[in-house]
Amino acid sequence: MSNVLRLAIVDPNDATRDSLKTMLLGMDRVWLEAECSRYEFFADVVAQTHPDIGIVTLDQDPDKALELVHRVNETSPECSILVLSSSSDGKLILRAMRAGAKEFLSQPLRLQDLLDSLERISDRKFGRGEAKARGSSVIAVAGATGGVGATSLAVNLGCALAQDPKNTVALVDLDLCLGDADVFLDTIPDYTLVDVAQNVTRLDFALLKRSLTKHSSGLFLLPRPVQMEDMSLVTPDDLQRVIGLLKATFTHLVLDLSKSYSPLDQVALQLASHILLVTQLDLPCLRNVVRLMMSFGNMKGVADKVKIVVNRVGLDNGNISLKKAQDTIGREIFWQLPNDYRTMVEVRNNGVPLVEQAPKAAITHSIVSLAQALSGAAATAEGEEEAAKSSSRSRLLGFWPVKGKDKGSKPPSPAK
Ligand SMILES: Nc1ncnc2c1ncn2[C@@H]1O[C@H](COP(=O)(O)OP(=O)(O)OP(=O)(O)O)[C@@H](O)[C@H]1O
Ligand SMILES: [Mg+2]
Numbered sequence: 001m002s003n004v005l006r007l008a009i010v011d012p013n014d015a016t017r018d019s020l021k022t023m024l025l026g027m028d029r030v031w032l033e034a035e036c037s038r039y040e041f042f043a044d045v046v047a048q049t050h051p052d053i054g055i056v057t058l059d060q061d062p063d064k065a066l067e068l069v070h071r072v073n074e075t076s077p078e079c080s081i082l083v084l085s086s087s088s089d090g091k092l093i094l095r096a097m098r099a100g101a102k103e104f105l106s107q108p109l110r111l112q113d114l115l116d117s118l119e120r121i122s123d124r125k126f127g128r129g130e131a132k133a134r135g136s137s138v139i140a141v142a143g144a145t146g147g148v149g150a151t152s153l154a155v156n157l158g159c160a161l162a163q164d165p166k167n168t169v170a171l172v173d174l175d176l177c178l179g180d181a182d183v184f185l186d187t188i189p190d191y192t193l194v195d196v197a198q199n200v201t202r203l204d205f206a207l208l209k210r211s212l213t214k215h216s217s218g219l220f221l222l223p224r225p226v227q228m229e230d231m232s233l234v235t236p237d238d239l240q241r242v243i244g245l246l247k248a249t250f251t252h253l254v255l256d257l258s259k260s261y262s263p264l265d266q267v268a269l270q271l272a273s274h275i276l277l278v279t280q281l282d283l284p285c286l287r288n289v290v291r292l293m294m295s296f297g298n299m300k301g302v303a304d305k306v307k308i309v310v311n312r313v314g315l316d317n318g319n320i321s322l323k324k325a326q327d328t329i330g331r332e333i334f335w336q337l338p339n340d341y342r343t344m345v346e347v348r349n350n351g352v353p354l355v356e357q358a359p360k361a362a363i364t365h366s367i368v369s370l371a372q373a374l375s376g377a378a379a380t381a382e383g384e385e386e387a388a389k390s391s392s393r394s395r396l397l398g399f400w401p402v403k404g405k406d407k408g409s410k411p412p413s414p415a416k
Contacts, residue, residue, distance in 0.1 A: 005122060008034040008049055010042040010068070011057035011084075016107065020055065020084070023111060026209060027249065030118070039068045046076045053121055058085040059107065062092060066099045073100030080121045084109060115248050136247040139374060140272035142257045142265070144279040144288040149311040151175070152344055153278055153337065153367065154256035155184040155219075159353035160364075160371035161252045162218035167375070170212060170220040170250045172242075174268055175258040176231040179224035182213075186351020187221060189213040194225040197238035200245060208245060217353055220250070236267045243271050252375070261295075269299065274374055275306045276335075281313070281320045286328050293331065307334035309370075315339040335370050338362050 007030055011017035017035065024030050033051045036042045039061065046054050054072055058065040062085070069081050083096045086107040093104050102124070103117040139157065143150035158171040172193065173179035182189055191211040212220040222242075225231060246253050255268045269275060277292065279285045289308065296303040308329060310322065313336045326333055340363040347357045354364040 005029060005053060005118060006031045006033045006049075006051045007053045007055060008032075008036065008042070008046055008051040008079075009055040009057075010036040010039060010045075010065075011055075012037050012039065012060040013057065016057060016059070020057070020109065023109070023114065026207075029248075039064045042068055043071045043075055046072050046079050050076070051079055052125060053118070054079045054081045056081060056083050056101075057107075058083055058087075058092070058096070062087075066095055069096065069099040069101050080125060082117055082121065111245070136251055136253060137274070137374065138243065138247065138253045138255065138268075138272045140255045140257055140268045140275045142261075142269070142275060142277050142292075143259055144277060144285040144292065146259050148278050148280055148285060149337070149344075150259075150278045151179075151181055151184060151256050152348065153276065153309065153311065154254050155181055156347070156354045156364070156367045157276075157371055157374075158219045158252075158254040159215070159217040159355050160368045161254070161375065162215075163355060163368070163371075164375065167252055168220075168250045169218065169252040169254065170222060170246050171254045171256065172222045172246070173224045173256050174239075174264055175256060176224045176234065176262075176264065177228055177258065179256065179258070181221060181256055182223045183351060184348055185213075185215045185219070185221055185353065187213045187215060187223075189221060189223045192223050192225045192230075193239075193242070194230045194233050196222060197234045197242050200238060200241045208249060215353075217355060219353075222246075234264065236263045239264050239267045240271065243267070261292075266299065269296070269302050269305075272305055275302065276309045277306050278309045278311050279325075280311055280315070280317065281322070281325050282317050283320065286320065286325055289329050293329070306331075308332070309335045309337065311337045312339040312341075313337060315341075335366075335373075337366050337370075 007024060009020060021035060024032050033049045034045050036045050056065050056069055069083060072079060072081055080102045081100060082103040083101045084105050084107055085092060088106050096104050102121055105113055105117055141150050141154040154171060158169050161167050162169040171181055173181040196211050212222050214220050257265045257268055277289060279289050293303060296306060308331055310333050322333060340361060343358045343361050343363055347354050350357060354367060358364050
């Protein structure tokens with residue numbers, strides 16, 4: 001449970017307590033330890049359940065509630081108190097702080113304010129490193145040219161990540177014009193990125209999850225808009241907010257970028273923890289990788305996050321060796337995905353992901369190993385070292401030797 005904030009709440013008003021509860025229950029990294037409708041019982045509840053945070057709503061009886069805050073602060077100092085009130089009277093705020101409250105939030109409660117408060121309390125309580133460890137891993141999948149296999153990777157990587165019960169994973173289709181992630185998952189979603197972007201300030205977590213389509217693999221999908229003309233309704237600011245909200249809800253976000261490197265794609269690149277740049281071993285692709293890397297170099301922090309993924313290794317489409325490609329790009333190749341046209345077309349046409357349609361195929365094996373490598377890299381905040389270890393291991397796991405003739409050979413089995 002070290003990754004979860006444990007909470008207890010007290011609010012004698014059933015309606016406001018229920019809406020607070022609904023908001024909290026939608027948050028994956030919050031565990032509602034106890035709820036209480038009477039101020040007089042709450043100190044005992046906290047003493048018995050030891051939550052990290054106690055939320056006290058003042059409105060019903062501010063004097064009684066502040067006395068309670070004072071008491072909990074004395075008897076259970078390890079529990080940080082956050083108070084809620086529909087009054088923003090300066091005197092009341094001062095009294096709450098003097099009683100020992102760590103945070104004061106106004107009703108009606110805005111999701112973002114609650115998140116910020118929890119984050120501040122978490123930072124103070126566990127330190128920044130821990131807070132970072134609680135964060136979500138954002139994986140942007142970009143491509144060096146059209147049809148390079150970016151969506152195939154994004155969808156199947158999302159499904160592979162979702163196989164681990166510790167993960168909660170969402171895929172956002174950022175190809176607003178021609179995106180086809182919904183086809184890969186054979187779903188007809190009720191809501192799209194436009195709906196979520198337009199309502200982002202009003203959404204709570206439960207509503208957010210209901211707006212996404214859950215696939216049988218466990219992956220949640222937020223698809224592109226239905227109508228092409230709705231593309232312009234999503235601004236870079238909206239997308240930033242949507243990603244922020246999704247990050248607070250999911251352990252992993254996979255973003256399938258368009259090939260236009262639009263302002264929205266650039267937001268995704270900026271917010272990503274990892275950028276998988278998918279290429280193939282042909283000249284136009286490799287030239288684009290070089291060009292893209294030059295542009296990424298001008299975007300703060302972006303180039304360092306790029307991991308080159310060579311797709312369709314073994315396809316005889318230009319006779320460029322991996323070594324030559326690596327020399328041309330001037331960058332290490334992070335991962336290789338074998339060529340398997342028949343399986344890939346099948347999974348797309350059937351709308352069934354690799355982990356379900358072809359669990360034993362070499363391409364599935366390689367994507368599952370990539371998911372593990374990326375999860376390992378994102379799992380700890382001490383992280384960098386861990387990530388380095390994991391990525392060198394992952395390179396070993398994912399390596400698919402290409403010497404022109406070994407198209408039919410299998411990738412090495414992953415190290416245990
Ligand atoms: N490893 C692979 N082996 C063989 N075929 C593949 C592989 N990966 C993807 N493909 C095939 O390549 C084609 C394009 O794949 P996909 O739609 O994923 O690419 P994309 O980069 O998302 O394209 P777009 O630019 O249209 O968004 C599909 O027919 C897919 O089945
Ligand atoms: Mg695509």
